[in-house]
Amino acid sequence: MATQRPRRPGWRLVWSDEFDGTEVDRSKWDFDLGNGFYDERNRRWIPGWGNEELQYYTDDPRNVSVRDSLLTIRALKESMHGCDYTSARLKTRRRDGTPLYSKVYGRFEVRARVPWGKGLWPALWMLPQADAYGGWAASGEIDLMEIVGERPHEVLSSIHFGSSYPERSMITHVHALPGGASVADWHEYAVEWEPGEIRFYVDGEHTTTRDHWWSCSRTRDGHGLQPRRAAELNPWPAPFDRPFYILMNVAVGGNFPGAPNEQTRFPAELVVDYVRVYDKVGGYGDVKPIGRGRFPWRQRAG
Numbered sequence: 515m516a517t518q519r520p521r522r523p524g525w526r527l528v529w530s531d532e533f534d535g536t537e538v539d540r541s542k543w544d545f546d547l548g549n550g551f552y553d554e555r556n557r558r559w560i561p562g563w564g565n566e567e568l569q570y571y572t573d574d575p576r577n578v579s580v581r582d583s584l585l586t587i588r589a590l591k592e593s594m595h596g597c598d599y600t601s602a603r604l605k606t607r608r609r610d611g612t613p614l615y616s617k618v619y620g621r622f623e624v625r626a627r628v629p630w631g632k633g634l635w636p637a638l639w640m641l642p643q644a645d646a647y648g649g650w651a652a653s654g655e656i657d658l659m660e661i662v663g664e665r666p667h668e669v670l671s672s673i674h675f676g677s678s679y680p681e682r683s684m685i686t687h688v689h690a691l692p693g694g695a696s697v698a699d700w701h702e703y704a705v706e707w708e709p710g711e712i713r714f715y716v717d718g719e720h721t722t723t724r725d726h727w728w729s730c731s732r733t734r735d736g737h738g739l740q741p742r743r744a745a746e747l748n749p750w751p752a753p754f755d756r757p758f759y760i761l762m763n764v765a766v767g768g769n770f771p772g773a774p775n776e777q778t779r780f781p782a783e784l785v786v787d788y789v790r791v792y793d794k795v796g797g798y799g800d801v802k803p804i805g806r807g808r809f810p811w812r813q814r815a816g
Contacts, residue, residue, distance in 0.1 A: 633774030677738030710802030
């Protein structure tokens with residue numbers, strides 16, 4: 515589609531993929547494969563990607579392709595290795611954990627058309643390059659965009675933080691697209707991440723700011739624990755002070771959207787025009803103090 519790169523006052527472009535070729539650029543993206551992952555920390559297999567998802571991820575051109583300067587991630591209703599659906603999940607980190615691209619702080623933006631329907635779970639999001647503070651979500655997660663599949667007029671943006679599962683916390687903002695617009699239309703989803711503050715945008719509109727979170731590395735038998743005192747918290751602004759990498763995918767089913775029904779349309783296509791990352795001109799300055807209170811773990815959300 516070759517959308518012209520706009521000038522962003524105060525920001526300098528440092529990384530992008532405009533999808534100008536004829537296939538996925540493997541110097542920028544790798545793929546998660548299968549229907550789950552091995553949890554090295556707890557030495558066990560996690561099926562359904564921890565969410566009881568129904569798709570099998572592949573790197574097959576049927577599920578992911580580049581054409582006319584657009585990337586298309588395609589969820590199909592087809593059987594593979596015991597799963598009833600196939601799809602793709604791209605990320606700027608290799609499957610062995612080595613980075614392709616990761617960054618701490620900056621502006622991250624994606625222009626995309628998003629599929630919708632009962633049981634669909636498309637997402638544009640970020641995870642930590644290394645679990646410096648512990649397993650999910652003690653080391654954080656940033657979600658630029660996801661939807662509840664049957665609600666195409668609402669965009670969700672979230673941060674996940676806290677202790678390792680199951681003692682994680684989440685704060686989600688629901689943004690209603692104006693004028694009856696749908697996620698199936700072209701929209702630009704962005705996050706501006708600075709030390710101690712994370713701001714979300716849709717089509718240039720500032721939708722919400724987050725300046726309150728916490729991180730604790732306490733565990734017992736592989737499970738995260740709530741902190742008992744402030745000294746057990748990782749220093750602010752942990753966990754959002756380490757490099758994160760980028761992910762894009764279309765999941766099917768799972769705990770969040772539920773199962774597809776007869777009205778859900780396949781193929782379900784997430785079409786991406788570009789992914790762009792900017793650095794702040796002049797740097798980021800001092801860390802902004804934590805918002806809303808002295809004891810953040812006692813103000814849980816999600």
